[in-house]
Amino acid sequence: MKILVCISKTPDTTAKIAFVEGNTKFDETAVQWIINPYDEWYALVRAIELKEKDPATIIHLVTVGGVDAEPIIRKALALGGDEAIRIDCNSNDSFTVANQIAAVAKEGAYDLIFTGKETIDFNSASIGSMLSALLDLPFISLATHFELNGNTASVKREIESGEETAEVNLPVIVSCQKGVAEQRIPNMRGIMAARSKPLKVLTAIETKASTSINHFDLPPAKSGVKLIDPENMDELVRLLKEEAKVI
Amino acid sequence: MVLVYIDQADQQIKKASLEALSYGAAIAQELGISVEALVLGTVQEDLTSLGKYGANKVHHLKNESLNSLDVKVHTNLVASIAKNLNATVLVFAQNFNGRAIAPAVAVKLEAGIVTGVCSLPNTTNGFVVTKTVFSGKAFAHIKIETPIKVIAINQNSFGLVEYNASTTVENIDLAIPAPSIKITKVEKIEGEIPLTEANLVVSGGRGLKGPENWGILLDLAKALGAATACSRPVSDSDWRPHHEHVGQTGIQIAPNLYIAIGISGAIQHLAGVNRSKTIVVINKDPEAPFFKAADYGVVGDAFEIVPKLTAAVLKAKTT
Ligand SMILES: Cc1cc2nc3c(=O)[nH]c(=O)nc-3n(C[C@H](O)[C@H](O)[C@H](O)COP(=O)(O)OP(=O)(O)OC[C@H]3O[C@@H](n4cnc5c(N)ncnc54)[C@H](O)[C@@H]3O)c2cc1C
Ligand SMILES: Nc1ncnc2c1ncn2[C@@H]1O[C@H](COP(=O)(O)O)[C@@H](O)[C@H]1O
Secondary structure (H helix, E strand, O other), X not given: OEEEEEXXXXXXXXXXXXXXXXXXXXXXXXXXXXXXXXXXXXXXXXXXXXXXXXXXXXXXXXXXXXXXXXXXXXXXXXXXXXXXXXXXXXOOOHHHHHHHHHHHHHHHOOOEEEEEOOOOOOOOOOHHHHHHHHHOOOEEEEEEEXXXXXXXXXXXXXXXXXEEEEEEEOOEEEEEOOOOOOOOXXXXXXXXXXXXXXXXXXXXXXXXXXXXXXXXXXXXXXXXXXXXXXXXXXXXXXXXXXXXXXX | OEEEEEOEEOOEEOHHHHHHHHHHHHHHHXXXXXXXXXXXXXXXXXXXXXXXXXXXXXXEEOOHHHOOOOXXXXXHHHHHHHHHOOOOEEEXXXXXXXXXXXXXXXXXXXXXXXEEEOOOOEOOOOOEEEEEEHHHOEEEEEEEOOOOEEEEEOOOOOOOOOOOOOOEEEEOOOOOOOOOOEEEEEEEOOOOOOHHHOOEEEEEOHHHOOHHHOHHHHHHHHHXXXXXXXXXXXXXXXXXXXHHXXXXXXXXXXXXXXXXXXXXXXXXXXXXXXXXXXXXXXXOOOOOHHHHHOOEEEEOOHHHHHHHHHHHHHHHHHO
16 A cells, blocks of 8 residues: 655744735745644544554655755654655646646555645645546545545545545545544654655656736734623624624 | 536535626626536526526536536536537636536646635736635735636625526536446435535634533524534534534635634634624633624623523514
8 A cells, every 4th residue: 555645834823924025925934834734634644544554554745845845744754654755846836736746646656645625825725636637536525534445445525514425446536634533743753763764855847837826915904893782682683684784 | 608617415506606606607797708507417406597697508417427526527527518618717616516626627628727716807917816815814816827717716705696697508418437436425414504505603612611501502503593613622522513613724614694602713713714704702801812803792701691692683583
């Protein structure tokens, strides 16, 4: 069993959101970078659990990014995984990123490709779906449960009115969210071991971006809260009806 | 031509798709082209009713095997139909199915895609759409550089717009590719309003102290006809099911009304709900950060306030 886990780096969830260079770039000063939570907590941990069950499993981690992504992928290796691959390419265009990962995926002949639900900075939720088109593989998005049975996976995914379970033959691409696994904290042994695990750096393949960022902006600030007397809930209902017009 | 993907569940057209259609119709108007809808599978509705939200034509691939999503199958069908029809703009709802196939369809069409879109395109200088980024804490204006454009719009960001166009339904005759997955089980949450489709949401946090206290919140939700949600620690402690967890690492929602009860308003929680049109916060701590993001606030004990609010809602209903 060979598993590829897609790892991306994102600003810490409490990072101050500001932009520079005429609002065309995210302001990275003083930003703490973390492993995208969906990739770390769910995709990676589930892969590690599968390896714990079947030690012959090989886990590769892949990230598309510059040198500054290396501390993040090392952190991921501290949780588990055998080898990391960084594709040297800095892009905000999902299609470009997906193409880079697809090249590695083709080369590695993986049985299973895990991504997170979405990155918490750009919230594109696109890479897994794009990989399925690029690799011509089945894709299950927003998985909440993943079981392996020989060469078949049983995957539960979220739908509007509940959950749906599908059976699928490997190879398959799955995007992971809450439910698939439980967050783990790296231990000292893992951190030490990660230092000697291989980190391969690949040059990017050539692709043409299909989108570009024009500029960013911030939502207008709320005009301020209107406080209602706790003894007068009739007034709150009236405001919701007549002023906000939402009920 | 603008082609809008109409999503269904249980043979019923999703509201999010009608919104996507309204949005597609607005783009079509701006570009002076037609807007057409694509329906896969069998649905109960009369498809000419899609004219209400602007469809000039409905393309229908009527085959029961398409009622549940198989990303590979649906992607291949949507892409080849879009090609045959020469669609230049494709619109999807950013819901569970839309986000699963739209990016794959874009790849097949060599089209640029923007997901999480919340505004009409600006076409004064190319084709620029606005999407929410950083979980709703900012917007990115993104230019799509390719001749064909794919857009997945955020739910509840555009609303339903009626056009009452007259429409015709055309059946598509196309071989269905072999399935890539087999659906073995569907578990429904009975009687609840799906959170992502809800206009009104009542949500509870750790301030409610324990699962046994959720009754007051459920009563309020019932009185309003609202869906229920919760903060992450609440679902992590299994007080509420995990599909109710909203926030940066949970579901992102944008209802018309979000009522937060006993939730502090941590930045990761706000990231999931800050696109709500109106936010009401009930918290005993006047310094709770959530009040800064709220439209209406009530400072006090939820155990006293919530039943009073429920009573007021019920009273307003009968008068
Ligand atoms: C990487 C990361 C991702 C995260 N993602 C999410 C996410 O997606 N969603 C999420 O919700 N959180 C998320 N969190 C957690 C988040 O930081 C907060 O810890 C969490 O939202 C707090 O939940 P809470 O408001 O229910 O509880 P608390 O912060 O404990 O707040 C309880 C509130 O209830 C009030 N209260 C107490 N008693 C009463 C009473 N009787 N009446 C009225 N009010 C009362 C208190 O004043 C307090 O404000 C994330 C954290 C991290 C680090
Ligand atoms: N630069 C990247 N390198 C590796 N994996 C990525 C990268 N960007 C996104 N991914 C993966 O794709 C998932 C969805 O990301 P996105 O489509 O960008 O929201 C993430 O959770 C990651 O697993």
